[in-house]
Amino acid sequence: MTTFQEKYNEFIGNKNNEFMIVENPQNQNTQCISKINTLLILDSSFNPPHKGHLQMLLKAIKKYKTNKNKLAVLLQLSINNVDKGMKPALPSKRLEMMSLFIKDLHHLDNDIYSYISLTKYGKFTDKITPINIFFGNSNFEINQYIFLLGFDTLERLFMPKYYLPNTVEDSLAEFFKKCKIDCLTRGKDYELQTKWKADNVPLLFQNKIDLEVNEDLETSNISSSNIRDFKNYNKCTKLVEKYICESKVDLF
Ligand SMILES: Nc1ncnc2c1ncn2[C@@H]1O[C@H](COP(=O)(O)OP(=O)(O)OP(=O)(O)O)[C@@H](O)[C@H]1O
Numbered sequence: 680m681t682t683f684q685e686k687y688n689e690f691i692g693n694k695n696n697e698f699m700i701v702e703n704p705q706n707q708n709t710q711c712i713s714k715i716n717t718l719l720i721l722d723s724s725f726n727p728p729h730k731g732h733l734q735m736l737l738k739a740i741k742k743y744k745t746n747k748n749k750l751a752v753l754l755q756l757s758i759n760n761v762d763k764g765m766k767p768a769l770p771s772k773r774l775e776m777m778s779l780f781i782k783d784l785h786h787l788d789n790d791i792y793s794y795i796s797l798t799k800y801g802k803f804t805d806k807i808t809p810i811n812i813f814f815g816n817s818n819f820e821i822n823q824y825i826f827l828l829g830f831d832t833l834e835r836l837f838m839p840k841y842y843l844p845n846t847v848e849d850s851l852a853e854f855f856k857k858c859k860i861d862c863l864t865r866g867k868d869y870e871l872q873t874k875w876k877a878d879n880v881p882l883l884f885q886n887k888i889d890l891e892v893n894e895d896l897e898t899s900n901i902s903s904s905n906i907r908d909f910k911n912y913n914k915c916t917k918l919v920e921k922y923i924c925e926s927k928v929d930l931f
């Protein structure tokens with residue numbers, strides 16, 4: 680049995696588990712970790728991780744890494760998507776791919792601390808609670824949680840159906856006290872997406888969301904579903920990194 684399978688079994692084995700850290704930074708330097716003040720969170724089904732995800736992280740790291748900001752990255756696998764099921768790749772295999780993805784990120788930026796976690800929560804308003812319990816303690820100095828989202832998820836974050844009978848504003852108020860959203864456009868309609876944000880996000884939360892236009896259509900059009908549609912790793916080498924293809928995780 681793989682370590683990831685064991686960790687996953689441990690996680691689902693206890694119904695009280697809502698969040699679990701699966702991988703910690705490799706070089707644990709407590710003094711440096713204590714200086715981390717910004718956590719970038721990419722919560723996804725990683726089915727599989729792809730170059731679009733990498734682009735989101737690299738853009739966010741570039742934007743938020745400053746002399747004052749020491750960053751950590753949390754890649755989180757959500758086992759309960761608000762809308763989608765868990766098929767086809769096994770959760771343990773997704774964790775394995777996430778770990779490869781993090782190694783790749785470290786090659787590109789070796790100054791980043793990274794964590795991998797599992798969560799049972801589908802809604803962002805729930806996801807933040809255990810994250811804040813883990814990272815909000817005195818071992819860290821975290822003062823900003825930044826969720827990295829693509830535009831399609833941003834639209835869904837503001838859909839009333841997830842919060843009924845409460846209003847979207849009331850339901851998200853607490854979340855936006857602690858968190859910001861860094862969002863990338865998807866596909867070519869980025870002007871419409873910018874307009875959607877201006878027209879639909881309640882005024883109260885407008886400044887909590889940074890919507891960045893990604894004019895590079897090659898990366899902004901990538902999704903895990905279109906990779907799975909290729910039905911063959913050899914046909915999607917432009918969309919996923921080589922190590923994911925080589926991992927031969929059964930996706931198709
Ligand atoms: N190419 C991309 N550009 C910008 N955001 C992206 C891109 N791919 C995924 N995302 C965002 O990353 C987050 C995690 O998404 P996830 O990996 O589940 O999406 P996906 O690739 O669209 O998957 P699927 O096709 O299986 O629905 C979501 O907020 C999604 O909008």
Ligand SMILES: NC(=O)c1ccc[n+]([C@@H]2O[C@H](COP(=O)(O)O)[C@@H](O)[C@H]2O)c1
Pocket residue numbers: 722723724757759760761762763800801802803804831832835836837838841
């Ligand atoms: N209203 C919400 O909080 C909301 C809406 C859409 C997606 N999500 C979550 O965002 C993550 C990414 O989801 P998608 O891959 O479906 O875009 C998943 O964990 C999903 O559950 C949350």
